[in-house]
Amino acid sequence: MSRWAAKREQLRSLMDDPFFRLGAQDMVGTGLGIAAWGLVTGVAMVKIGLSAPLAIVMSLLVYAGSAQLSVLPLMAVGAPLWVVWLTASCVNLRFVIFSSMWRSYFAHLPRRQRIVLGYFSGDVIFVGFMQRFPEPQPAPGQLAYFWGAASLNWLAWQIPSIFGIVLAEAIPLSWGLGFAGVLALLGVLLSMLNDRASWLATVVACSAAIAAYALPLKLNILVAIAAAVTAGLAAEAAERALRRAQLRQQPEETP
Template identity: 50%
Template sequence: MSQAAPPGQPHPARTEAHDPAAWREGFKTGLPTLFGIAAWGLVVGIAMVKSGLSPVQAVGMTLLVFAGSAQLASLPLIAAAAPIWVIFATALVVNLRFVIFSALLGPHFAHLPWKQRFLLGYVSGDMTVAMFLQRYPTAERVAGKLSYLKGLMYPNWFAWQIGSLVGIFLGSAIPSEWGLGFAGTLAILCIMVPLIINSAALCGVVVAVAISVLAYGLPYKLGLLLAVVVGMVTAMVVEETFAKRKAKHV
């Protein structure tokens, strides 16, 4: 149910005026990451066509999915003709971190119309959410907050799509000997390492790596799915344990 506005005041969902200065601030904050995002999109675009997708299918995937890690996790499953539920489950689990991102951003923008929140959720990315929360760690209503977020997210989305589209349409001309699959691994590491910000996240990563190695032989790359699930559960348990210990000492 939408929140009613007091007499003589605008509806709270329509009080977010565009702030050019805040937008430019967000853009400048995210600008150093745009080249890396475009390069990462380029690698994923090449990987899609190298995996057997047609250019039309690859363009549809990059526009609809817009999640490099989920796309890369799905490609070998598609190539192996895995059951559709395995492909969807793998992509879902790989992207579960965005549920956490949404929970973190929710208090900041719960007053916005659901269509606008849906669009912001679609264009959100790992680094953009992290940079926004560094700038605005609390959910206090501050003028220009939405414009700052858009200044981070929209250029990030365009950089990814441009890189991905270039990779899709030039992928057939890239020799396999260039080893761009390894470049994709390096790109994932560059994005992942800054996100390991505490002991809980580190524990989750270590456990996920161990599980992925031990479960490597499972069919349809299910070892990846298992590693992500166990890693996330581990990080949550460790985080909860640390929180309880901290509460006891307060």
């Protein structure tokens, strides 16, 4: 069997895996929000002055909706490159946390494969994966589930994004796509608020963004991100300390 035939057979076997289908099914609910978000981002990239080929390259290579939407206003106003890079880096800091947690599941895989997994990872994929596999250890079906979720999520983003890029000139701003994008983001965000630390970080981010709105170059975004990360980490640390204290008290309370 040739190398390409073996690859096709491996791909066919992966797609036939029930965990692959389960991962794709879990992403259907958020897929519509992701698609609307991608469409808005595609249109926005062209509206600020990027050429269609460059916008398509950015969509395929960057593949980070929140980072793209965060830096587009900065690019539109001619912000310094360091502000653009810093904003994108701050927005994507959460993936450092995601990667550290996914390490418990995928550390045994080859480095090249883990790099590919990192490219296809996403917020909603992380949430769905952790709900299906709460135990931080390798188990059958995890890789297939990830690829099922990642495949649908990637297609739900890229197809509408490229569609918006190609047809940006034919889509007027009067359609209110910006507001539709905000609604899509809210839908994705609300699906991820499943603990007190997440809610606290969200409230702090909103408050900080409003309080620092007068800062130039959209720097209120950076302020909001820094405040949210600090609040979220502090809340998680407090919860861990409380759980440790409760565990220490349990033996003393046992008769």
